[in-house]
Amino acid sequence: MRAGSWPLGILVSLAVVAGAHAQTVDLTEAPLADKCFRIDLTFNLQGKITVQQKGEPISFPHEAEGRHVYVERVLEASGGIAQKTVRHYEKAEALITFNKQAGSKKALRPDRAFMATQRTRDELVVFSPRGSLTREEKELTEHFDSLAVSGLVPGKSVKVGDTWKLATPVALALCDLDGLTEHDITCKLDSVKDETAIVTLGGTATGISLGAQVKLLINARYEFDTRENRVVAVGWKQSDQRVQGPVSPAMSAEVVIKLKRTPIEEPAELGKFALVQVPAEPPAALLNLRHHDAKDRYDLRYARDWHIVSSEDSPQLVLRLIDRGDFIAQATVTPWKKGDPVSLEKFAELMKATPGWQEEQMLEKTQLKNAGHALYRVTASGSLDDVKTVQAFYLVAGPQGEQLIVSVSAVPSQVQKLGSRDQELVRSITFPK
Secondary structure: OOHHHOOHHHHHHHHHHHHHHOOEEEEOOOOOOOOEEEEEEEEEEEEEEEEEEOOEEEEEEEEEEEEEEEEEEEEEEEOOEEEEEEEEEEEEEEEEEEOOEOOOEEEOOHHHOEEEEEEEOOEEEEEOOOOOEEHHHHHHOOOOOOOOHHHHOOOEEEEOOOEEEOOHHHHHHHOOOOEEEEEOOEEEEEEEEOOEEEEEEEEEEEEEEOOEEEEEEEEEEEEEEOOOOEEEEEEEEEEEEEOOOOOOOEEEEEEEEEEEEEEEOOOHHHOHHHHOOOOOOOOHHHHOEEEEOOOOOOEEEEOOOEEEOOOOOOOOEEEEEEEOOEEEEEEEEEEEOOOOOOOHHHHHHHHHOOOOEEEEEEEEEEEEEEOOEEEEEEEEEEEEOOEEEEEEEEEEEOOOOOEEEEEEEEOHHHHHHHOOHHHHHHHOOEOOO
16 A cells, blocks of 8 residues: 555554654753752662671661752762762651661751762762761761762753663762672663653662672663753662671662752752851861760761771770771770779780780880870781781870770781871870860
């Protein structure tokens, strides 16, 4: 049958279908600098944590849910992605339940609601210009990366049905990985209706998080407002498989994240006066985290590369140093008896008798100055639980007779990477007045 003999209705229908398939839309975010958004973010995690007990793997159910609501103002942007912002949290809460035992809700202190974010070397740093954060508060801000959402779009015109690979820096940020080995996350313009373009994306990503290997399966979608030229909503699902790492157990989980991103006018909380508080570069005093001993015996300000791995009810505080995914060293803080400090020689003898430690060579014995506290350092090489190790033992004595022993251990190949970071950790210890 010739086309000229087809019924007119069929020809019109075919033209409409062909036009729909050929529909083109520009998926490019409008300029970001100095723009403001309201972010409403929820997440839900259902999974299990696996640990080794007596040589056998044992799994425990693990759940988490939370909601974060904040207004955000972009200060700097590059390549279509925000690089520096300020934000004010209206809500930042999370509830974690382990082994079906009721967990406590975590929340930001009201005087830490104002935050600044800055991307450095593919890492997003969140800090408060008003003072240091606790580890829990830092973790509350380590949610789905709203700065990277604008990078979901390809930055060009595409047709319905077209596909493209997600940019690697965006995949790294949204998958919340320290390093990305490979990924095949692919986006597809699924449909355009009225002023909304729907894009689906999926694939796998493998990488490193806190020194542990991670594999993710991603299934997500987002909405792009073609009038505002903004990504306005994201639904993100991922299947998460993590092996045991130096600071985290093995875990498998299903994670669901929902984000609404609404362009708004400048909010009062992020006006010109608020911006005066934001430093050009965050100083260490604001980046360092604060740990306050549960029994009010000491305070500790420590760099974010150190991670607490001991439980809250442990008699010792144990931290591990992770640098770009590498496990560098472990530090153990142990409160000791009150009284006058023993001599340097006596302290060295006591440390030589530490359980599990076989000293082979004394490397250093010295007395240091530490902001008015007496401080000894004894460094030796040997074997710790049959592993070749270099250990530094510190005795810190407070003005009221308080005493702490801090031991820092590293395998010989990591001693150079450790550098003076153990001394910085020890020197940050203060005692209550």
